Every structure is written in structure tokens, then in C-alpha cells.
Amino acid sequence: MDVLDFVPTVSADGSRITFRLSDRIGSVECAITREALEAYFWLPLGAGEVRMLKTFADGRERIIAVAERKMRARPDQPVRLTTADFLDKR
Template identity: 55%
Template structure:
């Protein structure tokens, strides 16, 4: 799996970061909810777009790994990551 060179972007409503990963030679559109970035990646609630994207970039490897696992469970579907995808399972 690799994250494409295309830049991640903040969704028009500001509630998610949109990015693409390549999994098994297939591009998969992914999003991670801003709430997940706030809860699991220490994004301040009042962060601007630049800070949101910097926080995403800092957590990119972990985020991409979770996106890959979720894509393998639900192949052919866009991946929508939320806080529950990063919660510790017990």
C-alpha cells in the first residue's frame, strides 16, 4: 500500500480530510473525520485548514494503515474513517 503523491484536502464542509491510497493497484478514496483527528491526533478544536492538514500529515502512516485494513474488509467501497477506527479494542 502506498499513499499517492496527491495532496490531501479538507472537505468543503471542513468536517473531514479527503485522501487517496493505492491498495492492490487500485486507488481508494478515503476520508478521516475531523473529530477523529481531534480525539486521536491532538488536533485543536479551533484549528485552521493548514493545521488540520499538518496534523493529518503527521499521522499519515497510522491513518493509511487503518484505511488499508478497513479497505481489505470492505473491498470496492470508499473508506470513511471515524474515531471508532482508532479506538483501542479490548
């Protein structure tokens, strides 16, 4: 899977980071919530935009891997990653 437009942006209200993924079929808009970044990627509570983007960059590989799995499961829907997507499913 290729990243089409990997310029992540923080939403106006700071509740999520949006980015796009693409594959052979097309592209999809993706987002990861602030709560997921705080719970699984060590984003400090109340962190600003720069810190959010840094945290996203640091966790990029894991975030993209989960987004890709979700995109393949529901190719016709936007991908919204929440804390539930990162739970340890042993």
C-alpha cells in the same frame, strides 16, 4: 500498498480530510473526520485548514495503516475513518 494521490485536502465544510490509496487491484477514496483528528491526533478544536493538514501529516502513518486495513476489509467501498476506527481494541 501504495499511496496513489497523496495530496490530502480539507473538505469545503472542514468536517474531514480526503485522500486516495491504491493497491494492485485499484484505488479508493478515503476520508478521516475532524472528530477523529481531534480525539486521537491532538487537533485543537476550531483549528483551521493549515493546522488540520499538519495534524494529518503528523499522524500519517497510523492513519494510512488504519485506512489500509479498512480498505482490505471492504475493497469495493470508500473508506471513511471515524473515532470508532481508532478505539483501543484490547
